[in-house]
Amino acid sequence: MVPASWTLRERKQREKFQAVIHDIPEDMTMATLWIDRKPCEFLMKCGASSFKIIQTSKGRRKLVAYFENWETTLRALDTPQFFVPDGKELKWC
Template sequence: MANPEAQTPDKQNTLFLGAKTTAPGVTHILTGYKESDDEREQVRDIIIYNIPYTWNVEEILGELTLWGKTIKLSLKWQHKYQTLRVKIVLNSFTFPQFNKFWTIDWEFQAVIHDIPVDMTMATLWADRKPQPFLTTCSASAFKIIQTSKGKRKLVKYFENWEATLKALGTPQVCLENH
């Protein structure tokens, strides 16, 4: 359990889970969860961007249970979005996905890094419809991004978290005409 008397970097902005507050200025949440020795290698410090400002702490922690057990959470409000920094014990599904360098946020998107040069808008969207590579994983939209260093990635967007999880757990199959 969290110790309310514990020293924190900013005691006045620390909320211990279960405490009541309506102030939007809370920046640190300590859940009281302490990882076991077996879980230590699964602990990660993750930054999550673009969380709607309307989501309260309980909603955020509820969504994080899909990823694992939250140890602590810091929030930073930025106009209509929040940025989170989460120390979390990733669960057995999320941990292997995280170690494969996936990127995801609560706008329900996933990224495939270093896509082949021949994967283009034309090959992914032909005859005015998405190709099986996109429909198999239930992506509702996509875009290709190229960095100034020539690296390319495919960002897929999904309707909900369940569709995103399904896509992350499904091996990606190459396009038929490649």
């Protein structure tokens, strides 16, 4: 989500620096990614400044992360990450 006060230009700028993980594990939820009003270790390691979980009408889920700049986005794309509960490697694209 973006603040309501953001201009269209600011919203479009944020869309430039995003990455997606398709078919995320069932145990990857808002509650496991955002604990005690803080991002979990998974989000901290990738450098995401914000995120959202999207579920399609067919039940497939994906994690969309937004980054501050292109360098942070590239670092996330190049770094394998593991979601702790199941230890499965997840890749950003």
